[in-house]
Amino acid sequence: MSKGISGLFKGTRGFLHALAEDVFDRFMPNGDKNIDFSRLPGSTGIQVKKRLTDKQMTFLTNEYGVEFAQVYERGPGKNGRGGKYTIYSGTVNSVTIPVNRNTVLINHTHPGGTASPSEKDLKLMALIKQAGSPQRTSAIIPIGKETIKFTSKGKKR
Numbered sequence: 001m002s003k004g005i006s007g008l009f010k011g012t013r014g015f016l017h018a019l020a021e022d023v024f025d026r027f028m029p030n031g032d033k034n035i036d037f038s039r040l041p042g043s044t045g046i047q048v049k050k051r052l053t054d055k056q057m058t059f060l061t062n063e064y065g066v067e068f069a070q071v072y073e074r075g076p077g078k079n080g081r082g083g084k085y086t087i088y089s090g091t092v093n094s095v096t097i098p099v100n101r102n103t104v105l106i107n108h109t110h111p112g113g114t115a116s117p118s119e120k121d122l123k124l125m126a127l128i129k130q131a132g133s134p135q136r137t138s139a140i141i142p143i144g145k146e147t148i149k150f151t152s153k154g155k156k157r
């Protein structure tokens with residue numbers, strides 16, 4: 001009897017822990033593993049254990065119909081190692097991220113499939129540089145098209 005209760009208690013704790021982190025794995029019928037959230041990250045962001053793949057970023061965008069951005073916050077190690085990955089969500093055509101000298105915008109999605117950076121995207125890259133971050137190139141994942149790279153000057157070829 002007490003064994004059963006103990007087991008149940010453990011299971012419940014595990015579930016609550018996952019909720020507290022707001023992140024969980026979502027296994028798809030085709031075998032893909034996606035990351036999902038119990039609430040949208042918004043401009044507060046939700047930290048993930050490792051960098052999400054383009055496919056995982058695409059999944060989130062299709063699932064919620066808004067832009068998602070993936071940011072690496074540089075850590076104290078060599079070349080910024082030991083940092084953390086955070087996911088942010090916005091509206092159908094914008095997403096807001098915090099910018100400081102440790103900010104590296106890995107990528108963001110374009111739900112509408114626009115395969116070029118917007119004026120705001122270019123300004124953001126300039127702002128990241130201005131803040132003292134070493135980052136110069138970021139990526140856009142246009143839904144339904146191939147990922148592109150860009151700098152504050154525009155699309156990279």
Ligand SMILES: [Zn+2]
Nearest residue numbers: 108117118121
């Ligand atoms: Zn954009």
